[in-house]
Amino acid sequence: MTASPLSPADWSEARSWGVAPAAHLLRRLQTGYRPEELRRVMDEGPEQTVDRLLTEHPEDPSIGPAIASLEQTALATGQIDSLRAAWLLGMTTPVNPLREKLTLMWHNHFATSYGKVKSLELMRRQIDLFRRHAWGNFGALLHEVSRDPAMLVWLDGNSNRKRHPNENYARELMELFSLGVGNYTERDIQEAARAFSGWHMRHGDYWFNSLQHDDSEKTVFGKTGRFDGDEVVDLCLEQDACSRFVASRLLQTFVHPRPPEEWTTAVAEDLRQETFELRPVLRRLFLSSAFFSSEARNSLIKSPVEFVLGSTTLLGVAIRWPETLRLLASLGQNVYEPPSVKGWEGQRNWVTSTTLMLRTQFIADLVQTNQYGVASPSKLLESADLSGVLAIILGSDSPQLLASVREQMSGLAKPDQKQRLTLLMQLPEYHLY
Amino acid sequence: MSRISRRQLLTGLGAAGCISFSGQIPGLWRRAMLDAAESGKSAERILVLVQLAGGNDGLNTLVPFTNDVYYRERPAVAIARDRVLKLNDRCGLHPAMGEFRRLYDEGRLAIVEGVGYPQPDRSHFRSMDIWQSAHPSATDFRDGWIGRSLDREFQRDAGSSESLALGTDRTPLSLLSQTRAVPAIEDFQQYRITGAALASGSTRRPLEKLAAESSGTSELDFIRRGLIGALETADRLGQLGDRNSSLEAFPATGMGRKLQTVAGLIAADFPARVYFVSLDGFDTHAQQLAGHQALLAELSDAVGAFAKELDAHRRSDQVVLLTFSEFGRRVAENGSLGTDHGAASVLFALTPPGHGGFHGTPPSFDKLDDGDLIHTVDFRSVYATVLDRWLGIPSREILAGEFAPVPFLPG
Amino acid sequence: MRRVLRLSASILLLVGLVVFPALRAKGHDAIDVCPPGAIAGIELRGLAPAITALEHSELRSAIESSPAFRKWRDSADGRKAAGGVTLIESQLEDSAWSILRNLFGDQVAVAIYPPASSAKPEGVMVARLADAATLASYVEKLQPLIDLAGNRVQRSERKDGGVELVIDNRMTLAYRGCWYVASENRGLIDTVFSRIDSEAELKSKTPHRLFDATSSAGAWIDLAAIRKLMGTLPVPQKLDNPLASLLFGGLARSIKDADAVSATVAISDRQLDAKVTVASPIRSQEAPFTAYLAPADGSRNASLPPVAGLLAGVTVYRDFGDWYRGREQLVEERVLPEFDKFETGLSTFLIGRDFGADVLPLLGRRVSLLAAPQTFEHLGAARPGVQLPAFGVVLELDHPEEGADLIRLFFQTLVAVTNLEAGKQGRQPWILTSQVHRDVTLSYARYLETPSGDSLPIVFNFQPSSALVGKYFVLSSSREFCQRLIDAVLDWPSPKASPPRNLSLTFDPAVAAKLLNDNAAALHANNVLQGQSIQQSEEQLTLLVNWLKQFRPLDWKTELGERGFDMSFSLGW
Structure with missing residues (x-):
């Protein structure tokens, strides 16, 4: 019998905790980081870091007003890009980076698009909901999402009427939000849809329209009762498939694109034990042997947000948002407008020859011009030697990689610091984390 | 992959002294180099979609010059009989479309008449969504017929089946996929890599070596292969895609520039299977004659140059270009020297040589639907032909049904 | 910029060269010693107090702390300029402000003459200092710098006792007593000094000089002379922007026929008043140019309605009908299609009416556009996320009842169209309603509900309102501002017999x-x-x-004076 994948990683060996695992932890838990943060994580060690990142800290007083002014202006002028900038600005602020990363995960999980909702106010409230529940209870989140106004618009809540049930929400609840394909029947969807009938939106808020609610008996997952929407959500949460589905989401976001079966089983079990309280589950996961395993390292492909904002944060760039948002859209990740209710498939789907070209060109422009904003790289990065830069940027202390980069470096005519940075950030390895 | 990359070959030829003093490769030499380079060209079949946005007036594009109803209903905006470029004893092209006429004579212009769909919608937006999604009954358009097709084809390696919209800042619905981002590029310059440390051979060689050696399936191998492919494409575009590097002269119009770019990308083996370009302004409600003439000339001249450029690169067998528009226009003119939104219309395809000619059934002028032509060919039949016969993607699944092919492409 | 800096630095240097002690008391004015026959002139007089005021003003500290200035100061140019100033200051042992005051604080004149032999017009600059001793001390102290310049500067004695320096074989600078004169034409310099020595009273001959006792600076250009030289003046006959044509078309036209343009500036320590006169036979112009002119008797005038607390306001007096009908003569041909587009667009809101035939004849000739901060009384405690000022239009109508009906139709269609759009986007619709304000019926659109929050969409800035007040139609984006405009129209004093005014503008x-x-x-x-x-x-x-x-508020007026167009501009601080 092998040890559980969730058993804590073992750091008892001397020098086993070092730059590589620290960078791995940081890159997985934050959208981007400054070189100083890597130093801090190395000093703090894994437990203290994870506990710090899983704690809500008061907002940065120098960023809060900037975000507030962006949001206010977005709502006033209807410019979604200001709202995008507000969120992404928060994501790059080192105060609650993990909370924001989880918020983006839920935005992807419950993918709702401004393209149909057409209300900045409702979209912002939905993101706030994800933020509040970032590492809260998944069950509570699922209940609240079911009556979230943006979701009601997105999946046609108002057309779900007693005599004309609309299955849109019930279907996505099961297929994409809680269970996954193959864990429900068409009949379950039809019955569940009736339970959500009359869950409407009015004046921008959830409203239970009792006249349009079908109060009769339904049979869902073999259980029969005069269920309402909340009871259907509870029935979904009771399914084993639900914990596995959520476990897959967590693993695919933080650990591995195709997690081994036993990892999913272990996390699903943990979720049930904790009755879907995410914080303790995430804590165990982030400290686990699976999380730090060699399979897991560098197995994820950076999303455009991670690639672009990770790079700007690394170099301390004061971001010019219009250019940056345009690039993110070209790279395929326009937050607030996921391509469909499935969200971004991500991983290898981020990669096409066009996006690789755009990513490569972005690095050159970022390091060598002010197109995306003025950089002020930290002293740590400026003064580091090649192996130091490699450690900061790629989180690697591998001698082979160092040797290979040295060889490539020898091809540069004038290998100044900017050229070195450009080369390193254009390497295939930099697309992974 | 042991063959010499075309980039290396071209560089090698350049180093061997083919470059003139001016730094320009003389045309003759360049052609020879291209011939050499293209001996190993990709055999991938390519589709270029040309959207004529606004609803092209099919009746003034392919003019039924013997039809009395046409001249009776359009006293002011009809194309005079003696000006029509006659293709047969029934109809001919608008006089501005000399290049289309040439392509027709060469057997490369397929003309499909009477294309439309049941219960035609006369709203620009909805009808365009219907054409692009190929879902006439949908209420919520989430993906396009090309997007769905290529999703299905998406394979392990990056770049095996991509599509690209040019000259637009939004991905058109046709290409939209529910799973992948489809790039829309406003400017060809975005396909250059400048200031890249990885641009030169010496910095890239170790990476190329690693990519060539790795047949692995890890994410790193995947990115390595994709990145090498992207960099090579950028190189080739850098060499082939300069403003003056086209072998043929393209008109200096919007459509001319877009098709010039497409031709350059194709010549550079850019790994897109479908290109999308759009020409706007076909919503000719008023003072139609001059404006429509300019649009048709822009289209015809650009496509003519595009065909010549494909010939020069020996790519003609590899490319099909298909025009479409959300609807045609009413048979009768309106009161402001224009025409209003109609239904069935004509579409054109630039095909490999030998497949041109007339297809479909001319719509009837005797039996109109509220003043509009009734379609004789469902547009999904055209799509089915392209999917099944050209791209090799089973159309049934994509179009959610069986549609009889229109034989303008080899079976 | 760099060239200007270099030039001003060398002027300072050269000016400082004057060593000669005062030979005679100053007598003539700088402008009067310029040789006759100039086609343009500039003069500055008595600027010393203004320079002192500027030196100590808050305006100066505000400028120096402005981001643009700081950016310039930190740039290479800015640092070079600062270095130059420091050099001069230390060499002259005086502050830059004091040097400026001494050299330019009394009298400076520049005159331009038609080209004699060379193709370029020629000019002369004459300056008079209040105190010859200061000039002498400056020049003495600058001697080391002149020595550094080597043979680029050649010094010689003048027969009349002055000294002259030839710089780079081109520019000549001569000085004597409290005078220094610069020109590329030495003949001009000789004439100036002989006039300085003249015992007779000199008087500037040009009729275009409007300089008076209050003026600090003045300039004039003899357009008739220039026209004679050039054949025609490069002033566009037609403008390529309809709004520019409506506002400035008359001015452009008057310059074409003008004899001269003259300007004076009066600067006190808290106020700047500028006056520009275009001497031109405007009254003899024919249609459509008469569209720009207020009636000669001053009976109807482009005055601003009396509204307190305006952000900005402009009243123009134009014959809109004549202007619109004469547009082919007044604007470039390529913008004419814009008028057609405008008519097509407007017909959406004025169903079945033609702008030229149905609308224009109803309009009067006076239009005021006004903007002022609004109170947002219609939102209660809520506020839009972007707070726009209230906008208003006061339109004179020749046929008030018919005109008002058309504008009401426009107004109601606008509200209806906006409501349809609002419905599609889930926004609040407007409801048309009315109230009576000082016996005037005020129609306005209110929102169905009062929303809450401080980030409301921009559209909540607007509460379209309109009223017919006598022969004036008042339109506003805010009901409260509309009420104030009604008050203003009711209390609008009828124009006194003032010069006919074509335009008034204010900005606070x-x-x-x-x-x-x-x-x-x-x-x-x-x-x-x-x-x-x-x-x-x-x-x-x-x-x-x-x-x-x-x-303080900036004002701009255009009036028809005795000579032609008079424009006056004033700004206080």
Whole structure:
């Protein structure tokens, strides 16, 4: 019998905790980081870091007003890009980076698009909901999402009427939000849809329209009762498939694109034990042997947000948002407008020859011009030697990689610091984390 | 992959002294180099979609010059009989479309008449969504017929089946996929890599070596292969895609520039299977004659140059270009020297040589639907032909049904 | 910029060269010793107090702390200029302000003459100092710098006792007593000195010089002479922008026929008044140019309605019908299609009416456009996220009842169309309603519900309102402002027998500053989007606001005077 994948990683060996695992932890838990943060994580060690990142800290007083002014202006002028900038600005602020990363995960999980909702106010409230529940209870989140106004618009809540049930929400609840394909029947969807009938939106808020609610008996997952929407959500949460589905989401976001079966089983079990309280589950996961395993390292492909904002944060760039948002859209990740209710498939789907070209060109422009904003790289990065830069940027202390980069470096005519940075950030390895 | 990359070959030829003093490769030499380079060209079949946005007036594009109803209903905006470029004893092209006429004579212009769909919608937006999604009954358009097709084809390696919209800042619905981002590029310059440390051979060689050696399936191998492919494409575009590097002269119009770019990308083996370009302004409600003439000339001249450029690169067998528009226009003119939104219309395809000619059934002028032509060919039949016969993607699944092919492409 | 700096630095240097002691008391004015026959002239007189005032003003500190100035100061050019100033200051042992005051504080004149032999017109600059001894001491102290210049500067004695320096074999600078004169034409310099020595009373001959006792600076150009030289003046006959044509078409036309343009500026320590006169036979112009002119008797006038606290306001007096019908003569041909587009667009809101035939004849000749901060009384405690000022239009109608009906139709269609759009986008619709204000019926649109929050969409700035007040139709984006406009129209004094006025404009920088402050969030958002931190943005805004607050309202008027167009401009601080 092998040890559980969730058993804590073992750091008892001397020098086993070092730059590589620290960078791995940081890159997985934050959208981007400054070189100083890597130093801090190395000093703090894994437990203290994870506990710090899983704690809500008061907002940065120098960023809060900037975000507030962006949001206010977005709502006033209807410019979604200001709202995008507000969120992404928060994501790059080192105060609650993990909370924001989880918020983006839920935005992807419950993918709702401004393209149909057409209300900045409702979209912002939905993101706030994800933020509040970032590492809260998944069950509570699922209940609240079911009556979230943006979701009601997105999946046609108002057309779900007693005599004309609309299955849109019930279907996505099961297929994409809680269970996954193959864990429900068409009949379950039809019955569940009736339970959500009359869950409407009015004046921008959830409203239970009792006249349009079908109060009769339904049979869902073999259980029969005069269920309402909340009871259907509870029935979904009771399914084993639900914990596995959520476990897959967590693993695919933080650990591995195709997690081994036993990892999913272990996390699903943990979720049930904790009755879907995410914080303790995430804590165990982030400290686990699976999380730090060699399979897991560098197995994820950076999303455009991670690639672009990770790079700007690394170099301390004061971001010019219009250019940056345009690039993110070209790279395929326009937050607030996921391509469909499935969200971004991500991983290898981020990669096409066009996006690789755009990513490569972005690095050159970022390091060598002010197109995306003025950089002020930290002293740590400026003064580091090649192996130091490699450690900061790629989180690697591998001698082979160092040797290979040295060889490539020898091809540069004038290998100044900017050229070195450009080369390193254009390497295939930099697309992974 | 042991063959010499075309980039290396071209560089090698350049180093061997083919470059003139001016730094320009003389045309003759360049052609020879291209011939050499293209001996190993990709055999991938390519589709270029040309959207004529606004609803092209099919009746003034392919003019039924013997039809009395046409001249009776359009006293002011009809194309005079003696000006029509006659293709047969029934109809001919608008006089501005000399290049289309040439392509027709060469057997490369397929003309499909009477294309439309049941219960035609006369709203620009909805009808365009219907054409692009190929879902006439949908209420919520989430993906396009090309997007769905290529999703299905998406394979392990990056770049095996991509599509690209040019000259637009939004991905058109046709290409939209529910799973992948489809790039829309406003400017060809975005396909250059400048200031890249990885641009030169010496910095890239170790990476190329690693990519060539790795047949692995890890994410790193995947990115390595994709990145090498992207960099090579950028190189080739850098060499082939300069403003003056086209072998043929393209008109200096919007459509001319877009098709010039497409031709350059194709010549550079850019790994897109479908290109999308759009020409706007076909919503000719008023003072139609001059404006429509300019649009048709822009289209015809650009496509003519595009065909010549494909010939020069020996790519003609590899490319099909298909025009479409959300609807045609009413048979009768309106009161402001224009025409209003109609239904069935004509579409054109630039095909490999030998497949041109007339297809479909001319719509009837005797039996109109509220003043509009009734379609004789469902547009999904055209799509089915392209999917099944050209791209090799089973159309049934994509179009959610069986549609009889229109034989303008080899079976 | 760099060239200007280099030039001014060398002028300072050269000016400082004058060593000669005062030979005689100053007598003539600088402008009068310029040789006759000039086609253009500039003069500055008695600027010393203004320079002193500027030196100690808050305006100066505001300018120096402005972001643009600081950016320039930190640039290479800025540092070079600062270095030059420091060099001069240490060499002359005097502050830059004091040097400036001494050299330019008394009298300076520049005159331009038609080209004699060379193709270029020739000029001469004459300056008179209040105190010859200062000039002498400056030049003495600058001698080391002149020595450094080597043979680029050649010094010689003049027969009349002065000294002259030839710089780079081109420019000649001569000085004697409290005078220094510069020109590339030595003949001009000789003439100037002989006039300085003249015992007779000299008087500037040009009729175009309007300089008077209050003026600090003046300039004039003899257009008739230039026209004779050039054949025609390069003034566009037709403008390529309809709005520019409506506002400035008359001015452009008058310059074409003008004899001269003259300007004077009076600067006190708190106020700047500028006057420009275009001497032109305007009254003899024919249609459509008469569209720009107010009646000669001054009976109807482009005065501003009396509204307090305006951000900005403009009243123009135009014959809109004549202007519109004469557009083919007044604007470039390529913009004519814009008029057709305008008519097509307008026909959406004026169903079945033709603009030229049905609308224009109803309009009067006086239109005022006004903007002022609004109170947002229609929103209760709520506020839009971007707070726009209230806008208003006061339109004179020749046929008030018919005209008002058309405008009401326009207004109601606008509300209906907007409501349809609002419905599609889930916004609040408007409901048309009315109230009576000082016996005037005021129609306005209100929102179905009063929303809450301080980030409401921009559309909540608007509460379209309209009223017919006598022969004036009042339209406003705010009911409360509409009421104020009704008051203003009712209390509008009938024009006194003043010169006929074509245009009045006012702008209050202090009100603009307040609006900027109210919209701080939007400005910050814009700066943050461009990569600034909120701290940088706040600092910038504070500076800008403080700068604007230094100014009192700016006024601009265009009137028909005896000679032609008179434009006057005043700005206080």
